[in-house]
Amino acid sequence: MRKCLLNALLIAAFSLFAGKFFDVGAQTVSGSIGNGTVSRGSSAKGAIVLSMPGGLHVNSNRPNSEYAIPTTVRVTGTGVRAGRVTYPRGKNRKFQFAENSINVYEGRVSIPFTVTVPANFKGNSVTVRAVVRYQACTDEVCYPPKNKAVTLVARVR
DSSP: OHHHHHHHHHHHHHHHHHHHHSOTTOOEEEEEETTSEEOTTEEEEEEEEEEOOTTOEEEOSSOSOTTSOOOEEEEEESSSEEOOOOOOOOEEEOOTTOSSOEEEEESEEEEEEEEEEOTTOOSSEEEEEEEEEEOEEOSSOBOOOEEEEEEEEEEEO
């Protein structure tokens, strides 16, 4: 019992200590639709960009571990149809805390999707909202999952 309590205290202390050196909120979420313009009656490619500072990674959409929380992107728009999100392949990495390798995203990752604008769309711009759910980790510890939202706007021609 003492050993379990001591281990729990050590993990909590390490998490606080690591948080001093890694800003676990430092991941940025941005994105774009087309080149800033879309045409009525057509589809445009969009992308969500997740950037992680050095020393941090996030689990990929398919992390190969039932305990790892996958990165997901949910895209919605009013008056437009947001198409399927396509997740890139991650990189398999072996960590001390896991028996098998985990598939992760590091650095900067672009996650593409499509937006379809109806031919009868009324308005001069489209607005799409994306919510990215991810779990940031160092090589030793994972932090609680986060949701970050981004609003993307493109001019309609």
